[in-house]
Amino acid sequence: MSQTLVEAPPALRLRDVTKRYGRAADATAVLSGVSAAFPAGTFTALMGPSGSGKTTMLMCAAGLTRPTTGTVEVAGQRIDNLSDKQLTRLRRDRVGFVFQHFNLIDSLTAVENVYLPARLAGRPALRGRAVELLNLVGLGERLKHRPAQLSGGQRQRVAIARALLTEPVVLFADEPTGALDQEAGREVLDLLRRLATEQGTTIVMVTHDAAAAAAADRVLLLFDGVLSAELHGASAEEIAHRVVSHR
Ligand SMILES: Nc1ncnc2c1ncn2[C@@H]1O[C@H](COP(=O)(O)OP(=O)(O)OP(=O)(O)O)[C@@H](O)[C@H]1O
Ligand SMILES: [Mg+2]
CATH class of the missing domain: 1.10.8 (Helicase, Ruva Protein; domain 3)
Structure with a gap:
Protein backbone atom coordinates (compact mmCIF):
# COMPACT_ATOMS: atom_id res chain seq x y z
CA MET A 1 0.00 0.00 0.00
CA SER A 2 1.42 3.32 -0.95
CA GLN A 3 1.27 6.20 1.43
CA THR A 4 1.70 9.85 0.68
CA LEU A 5 3.51 11.70 3.39
CA VAL A 6 2.36 15.27 3.63
CA GLU A 7 4.80 17.30 5.63
CA ALA A 8 3.26 19.65 8.19
CA PRO A 9 3.97 23.29 7.38
CA PRO A 10 6.43 25.10 9.64
CA ALA A 11 4.90 27.19 12.43
CA LEU A 12 6.20 30.29 10.66
CA ARG A 13 7.65 30.99 7.24
CA LEU A 14 8.89 34.22 5.71
CA ARG A 15 9.52 34.30 1.97
CA ASP A 16 11.46 37.11 0.39
CA VAL A 17 10.15 39.69 2.86
CA THR A 18 11.03 43.30 2.14
CA LYS A 19 9.98 46.20 4.30
CA ARG A 20 10.22 49.91 3.54
CA TYR A 21 8.84 52.55 5.86
CA GLY A 22 7.07 55.31 3.98
CA ARG A 23 5.90 55.35 0.40
CA ALA A 24 8.71 57.23 -1.25
CA ALA A 25 10.16 55.15 -4.07
CA ASP A 26 13.61 55.93 -2.72
CA ALA A 27 12.76 54.92 0.88
CA THR A 28 15.55 52.57 1.91
CA ALA A 29 14.61 49.01 2.67
CA VAL A 30 14.80 48.07 6.34
CA LEU A 31 14.41 44.39 5.37
CA SER A 32 15.61 43.01 2.02
CA GLY A 33 14.65 39.57 0.77
CA VAL A 34 14.35 37.92 4.18
CA SER A 35 13.43 34.21 3.90
CA ALA A 36 13.36 31.78 6.83
CA ALA A 37 11.33 28.84 8.09
CA PHE A 38 10.67 28.18 11.78
CA PRO A 39 9.68 24.54 12.40
CA ALA A 40 7.17 23.88 15.16
CA GLY A 41 8.75 23.43 18.58
CA THR A 42 12.02 25.16 17.72
CA PHE A 43 13.62 28.05 19.58
CA THR A 44 15.33 30.59 17.33
CA ALA A 45 17.36 33.63 18.39
CA LEU A 46 17.64 36.63 16.11
CA MET A 47 20.74 38.79 16.52
CA GLY A 48 22.24 41.77 14.76
CA PRO A 49 23.42 45.33 15.37
CA SER A 50 21.05 48.07 16.52
CA GLY A 51 18.98 49.24 13.56
CA SER A 52 19.59 46.07 11.51
CA GLY A 53 15.83 45.37 11.37
CA LYS A 54 15.28 42.74 14.08
CA THR A 55 12.17 44.33 15.59
CA THR A 56 10.80 45.06 12.12
CA MET A 57 11.28 41.40 11.14
CA LEU A 58 9.45 40.28 14.29
CA MET A 59 6.61 42.72 13.62
CA CYS A 60 6.20 41.48 10.05
CA ALA A 61 6.26 37.88 11.26
CA ALA A 62 3.70 38.51 14.01
CA GLY A 63 1.24 40.52 11.93
CA LEU A 64 1.98 43.77 13.77
CA THR A 65 2.92 45.38 10.47
CA ARG A 66 2.65 44.28 6.84
CA PRO A 67 5.69 43.56 4.71
CA THR A 68 6.07 45.81 1.65
CA THR A 69 6.64 42.71 -0.51
CA GLY A 70 7.01 39.01 0.21
CA THR A 71 4.85 36.58 2.15
CA VAL A 72 4.46 35.47 5.76
CA GLU A 73 2.72 32.23 6.73
CA VAL A 74 1.66 31.16 10.21
CA ALA A 75 0.95 27.40 10.35
CA GLY A 76 0.73 27.37 6.57
CA GLN A 77 -1.70 30.30 6.28
CA ARG A 78 -0.79 33.55 4.60
CA ILE A 79 -1.01 36.50 7.00
CA ASP A 80 0.68 39.25 4.95
CA ASN A 81 -2.49 39.94 2.96
CA LEU A 82 -5.03 39.95 5.80
CA SER A 83 -7.41 42.85 6.47
CA ASP A 84 -6.91 44.97 9.62
CA LYS A 85 -9.75 43.09 11.29
CA GLN A 86 -8.26 39.70 10.44
CA LEU A 87 -4.85 40.87 11.66
CA THR A 88 -6.35 41.91 14.99
CA ARG A 89 -7.82 38.44 15.33
CA LEU A 90 -4.50 36.80 14.38
CA ARG A 91 -2.62 38.83 17.00
CA ARG A 92 -5.20 37.98 19.63
CA ASP A 93 -5.49 34.26 18.96
CA ARG A 94 -2.52 32.86 17.05
CA VAL A 95 0.63 34.67 18.16
CA GLY A 96 2.01 35.67 21.55
CA PHE A 97 4.29 38.61 22.21
CA VAL A 98 6.68 39.32 25.08
CA PHE A 99 8.45 42.68 25.40
CA GLN A 100 11.56 43.94 27.15
CA HIS A 101 9.55 45.93 29.70
CA PHE A 102 6.94 43.26 30.56
CA PRO A 168 -0.27 30.72 20.20
CA VAL A 169 1.32 29.07 17.18
CA VAL A 170 4.42 31.21 17.74
CA LEU A 171 5.71 33.04 20.81
CA PHE A 172 7.69 36.16 19.86
CA ALA A 173 10.00 37.82 22.37
CA ASP A 174 11.79 41.12 21.67
CA GLU A 175 14.79 41.33 24.03
CA PRO A 176 12.92 39.58 26.88
CA THR A 177 16.04 39.63 29.08
CA GLY A 178 17.15 43.15 28.11
CA ALA A 179 15.87 44.76 31.31
CA LEU A 180 16.97 41.95 33.63
CA ASP A 181 20.14 41.23 35.58
CA GLN A 182 22.08 38.12 34.67
CA GLU A 183 20.41 35.77 37.13
CA ALA A 184 16.86 36.88 36.33
CA GLY A 185 17.71 36.74 32.62
CA ARG A 186 18.90 33.17 33.07
CA GLU A 187 15.59 32.21 34.75
CA VAL A 188 13.68 33.56 31.77
CA LEU A 189 15.94 31.83 29.22
CA ASP A 190 15.69 28.52 31.09
CA LEU A 191 11.91 28.89 30.99
CA LEU A 192 11.85 29.62 27.24
CA ARG A 193 14.18 26.67 26.62
CA ARG A 194 11.91 24.41 28.68
CA LEU A 195 8.75 25.63 26.90
CA ALA A 196 10.25 24.74 23.53
CA THR A 197 11.61 21.36 24.63
CA GLU A 198 8.80 20.17 26.88
CA GLN A 199 5.69 21.97 25.58
CA GLY A 200 6.65 22.20 21.91
CA THR A 201 6.30 25.98 21.92
CA THR A 202 7.76 27.66 18.83
CA ILE A 203 9.83 30.64 19.98
CA VAL A 204 11.46 33.50 18.08
CA MET A 205 13.54 35.73 20.35
CA VAL A 206 15.48 38.89 19.53
CA THR A 207 18.52 39.41 21.73
CA HIS A 208 21.74 41.41 21.87
CA ASP A 209 23.28 38.93 24.27
CA ALA A 210 25.28 36.00 22.83
CA ALA A 211 24.82 34.04 26.07
CA ALA A 212 21.05 34.40 25.73
CA ALA A 213 21.18 33.39 22.06
CA ALA A 214 23.10 30.25 23.02
CA ALA A 215 19.96 28.98 24.81
CA ALA A 216 18.23 28.71 21.41
CA ASP A 217 18.45 25.83 18.90
CA ARG A 218 19.77 28.16 16.24
CA VAL A 219 20.78 31.76 15.75
CA LEU A 220 19.92 33.92 12.74
CA LEU A 221 22.16 36.93 12.11
CA LEU A 222 20.65 40.01 10.52
CA PHE A 223 22.87 42.75 9.08
CA ASP A 224 21.42 45.79 7.34
CA GLY A 225 18.11 44.03 6.80
CA VAL A 226 19.64 40.92 5.24
CA LEU A 227 19.80 37.51 6.92
CA SER A 228 23.48 36.74 6.55
CA ALA A 229 24.15 33.63 8.61
CA GLU A 230 22.50 30.80 10.49
CA LEU A 231 24.29 29.04 13.37
CA HIS A 232 23.21 25.74 14.91
CA GLY A 233 24.15 24.64 18.40
CA ALA A 234 26.81 27.35 18.68
CA SER A 235 28.34 28.32 22.01
CA ALA A 236 28.05 31.87 23.38
CA GLU A 237 31.71 32.46 22.45
CA GLU A 238 31.18 31.32 18.85
CA ILE A 239 28.06 33.46 18.52
CA ALA A 240 29.77 36.54 19.96
CA HIS A 241 32.69 36.02 17.60
CA ARG A 242 30.41 35.77 14.54
CA VAL A 243 28.49 38.90 15.51
CA VAL A 244 31.66 40.93 16.05
CA SER A 245 33.47 39.63 12.95
CA HIS A 246 30.60 40.88 10.76
CA ARG A 247 30.96 44.49 11.86
N1 LIG B 1 7.93 53.03 12.14
C1 LIG B 1 9.11 53.33 11.53
N2 LIG B 1 9.17 54.30 10.59
C2 LIG B 1 10.31 54.58 9.95
N3 LIG B 1 11.47 53.95 10.17
C3 LIG B 1 11.48 52.97 11.10
C4 LIG B 1 10.31 52.61 11.82
N4 LIG B 1 10.61 51.60 12.66
C5 LIG B 1 11.93 51.34 12.49
N5 LIG B 1 12.46 52.15 11.55
C6 LIG B 1 13.85 52.13 11.06
O1 LIG B 1 14.11 50.83 10.59
C7 LIG B 1 15.42 50.42 10.93
C8 LIG B 1 15.38 49.10 11.68
O2 LIG B 1 14.72 49.30 12.91
P1 LIG B 1 14.43 48.11 13.93
O3 LIG B 1 13.71 48.70 15.08
O4 LIG B 1 13.78 47.01 13.21
O5 LIG B 1 15.92 47.70 14.32
P2 LIG B 1 16.44 46.71 15.48
O6 LIG B 1 17.39 45.77 14.84
O7 LIG B 1 15.30 46.14 16.24
O8 LIG B 1 17.27 47.70 16.40
P3 LIG B 1 17.51 47.68 18.02
O9 LIG B 1 18.54 46.61 18.26
O10 LIG B 1 18.05 49.04 18.30
O11 LIG B 1 16.20 47.41 18.67
C9 LIG B 1 16.03 51.56 11.70
O12 LIG B 1 16.83 52.33 10.84
C10 LIG B 1 14.84 52.35 12.18
O13 LIG B 1 15.16 53.70 12.32
MG1 LIG C 1 14.63 46.29 18.19
Missing part, protein backbone atom coordinates in the same frame (compact mmCIF):
# COMPACT_ATOMS: atom_id res chain seq x y z
CA ASN A 103 3.93 45.60 29.99
CA LEU A 104 1.98 44.24 32.96
CA ILE A 105 -0.89 46.19 34.54
CA ASP A 106 0.27 47.46 37.96
CA SER A 107 -3.15 47.35 39.62
CA LEU A 108 -3.83 43.71 38.72
CA THR A 109 -2.56 40.55 40.44
CA ALA A 110 -0.36 38.08 38.56
CA VAL A 111 -3.28 35.80 37.75
CA GLU A 112 -5.47 38.72 36.64
CA ASN A 113 -2.65 39.97 34.42
CA VAL A 114 -2.64 36.60 32.70
CA TYR A 115 -6.35 36.15 31.95
CA LEU A 116 -8.05 39.56 32.08
CA PRO A 117 -6.53 41.03 28.89
CA ALA A 118 -7.86 38.09 26.86
CA ARG A 119 -11.24 38.28 28.54
CA LEU A 120 -11.46 42.03 27.87
CA ALA A 121 -10.72 41.22 24.24
CA GLY A 122 -13.82 39.01 24.25
CA ARG A 123 -12.10 35.63 24.52
CA PRO A 124 -13.37 32.93 26.85
CA ALA A 125 -10.24 33.24 29.01
CA LEU A 126 -10.49 31.15 32.13
CA ARG A 127 -8.89 31.90 35.43
CA GLY A 128 -8.14 28.18 35.88
CA ARG A 129 -6.00 28.14 32.74
CA ALA A 130 -4.14 31.22 34.00
CA VAL A 131 -3.40 29.42 37.27
CA GLU A 132 -2.09 26.39 35.34
CA LEU A 133 0.17 28.60 33.27
CA LEU A 134 1.54 30.43 36.31
CA ASN A 135 2.33 27.03 37.80
CA LEU A 136 4.07 26.09 34.55
CA VAL A 137 6.28 29.20 34.70
CA GLY A 138 7.12 28.53 38.37
CA LEU A 139 4.88 31.19 39.94
CA GLY A 140 2.17 29.01 41.44
CA GLU A 141 2.92 30.53 44.85
CA ARG A 142 2.61 34.11 43.63
CA LEU A 143 -0.83 34.19 42.02
CA LYS A 144 -2.08 37.18 43.98
CA HIS A 145 1.09 39.26 43.96
CA ARG A 146 1.00 42.53 42.03
CA PRO A 147 3.84 43.43 39.65
CA ALA A 148 5.45 45.73 42.24
CA GLN A 149 5.71 42.74 44.60
CA LEU A 150 7.52 40.60 42.02
CA SER A 151 11.14 40.58 40.83
CA GLY A 152 11.95 41.49 37.24
CA GLY A 153 12.42 37.84 36.27
CA GLN A 154 9.11 36.93 37.90
CA ARG A 155 7.32 39.78 36.09
CA GLN A 156 8.68 38.57 32.78
CA ARG A 157 7.48 35.05 33.57
CA VAL A 158 3.97 36.45 34.23
CA ALA A 159 4.18 38.18 30.83
CA ILE A 160 5.18 34.85 29.24
CA ALA A 161 2.23 33.09 30.90
CA ARG A 162 -0.07 35.83 29.56
CA ALA A 163 1.34 35.39 26.06
CA LEU A 164 0.71 31.63 26.24
CA LEU A 165 -2.93 31.90 27.32
CA THR A 166 -4.38 31.53 23.82
CA GLU A 167 -1.95 28.71 22.95
